[in-house]
Amino acid sequence: MLSKGLLRVLLGVTNVLLFIAGGTALGVGVWYSMDKLFIADIIGTDLFSAASYLFIFCGSCILILSFLGCSAAVLESKKLSIVYVFLLILILIVFLSAAIIAAVFQGELTSSLTGRMQTSLKQSYGNQISSNEENKRVTDSWDFAQKTLRCCGVDDSGYGIYRETQWYRDQVTRAIDLSQVNFVPESCCVYLEHRQQYQNVDLCQRNPYGPPTNPDPNTSKNDHLYYDGCMSAAKHYGEDNAGVILAIGFGFSFVLIAGIVLSILIIRKIADMNFDPVSTKVV
Structure with missing residues (x-):
């Protein structure tokens, strides 16, 4: 049977880990909200923004909870420990619910995102x-996404969608002939990071021998144009970042469960110490 002193030490270590996990979640949430929300604009939904703000909210709550847990252990307060356990269980339920909803609606979400991106x-x-x-x-978000993710349009070889945008119609209205019309924006063109410049913007936007002037992807290949669609690029981008999110989620779950178990054990110890049995001996 673990002693009360050992339980307090273990709970203290757990709260340090909880503090680190909360700080990590808060940092990831702030990073995504400031640097990655171009995804929310191009998919035409606030789901990505909501996920970032959920990380910020839960991270902040966990930081506060770590201090509450330490206070409950040091003061040996049964009431504080009960509040601490209740809030830990609540946070754990929020995380598990979000994970279940994401798993259940993953296929439906992917199919609806394609339509949202095309509409956007x-x-x-x-x-x-x-x-x-x-x-x-x-x-601006589409341009940033295409340049960053090295993609063009929504679907693979889907650069022809730009003919359905107001951006293209405005060019046709102003142009004297089609040779002056850009069929894709500059952000769809291959960008050379080491040179900090586009490979060949003119052939990318107005290639006379094939894409994007000719929307048929089976014609001669344009080596200066991105063929990957931003839907698949965003999916790969999400998969690349999934490891970070899964690691944070696993760490949260483990630390939260450890905190709940240890707090319950301490509450029982405190209750046993405060219990003063009534003597039943007959004098």
Whole structure:
């Protein structure tokens, strides 16, 4: 049977780990909310934003809980320990619920995202961006996503979708002939990081021998144009970052369960110490 002193030490170690896990979640949430929310604009949904803010909220709560857990252990307060256990269980339920919902709706979410991304591109890209702040933000997010993820459009070899955007229609209206029209934006062009410049913007945007001027992907290949769609690129991007999220989730679950078990054991120890049995001996 573990002594109360050993339980307090183990709970202290658990709360240090909880503090580290909470700080990590908070940092990841802030990082995603500041640097990765271009994904939310191009998919036309706030799910990605909500996930980032959930990390920030839960991380902040866990940081506070780690101090509460240490206080409960040091003060040997039964009430604080009960509140601590209750809040840990609540956070654990939130995490498990989010994981279950994500697993159940993964296929449906993927199929709906394709339609959302196509709608976002067709309706907002380059559409009155000088007077419409939302469309300008979506346009900038698409450009940033395509350049960062090395993709173009939504589907693989889907650069032809730009013919359905207001950005393309405005060019056709202003151009004297089609030789002056760009069929894809600059962000769809191969970018050479080591040179900090595009490989060949002219052939990328107005290739006279094939894509993107000719939307048929079976014609001569354009080596200056990205063929991967941003849907598949975003999926690969998510898979690359899934390891971080899974590691954080596993660490959370383990530390939360450890904190719950140790706190319950301490509560029982405190209860046993405070229990003063009534003598039943007859004098």
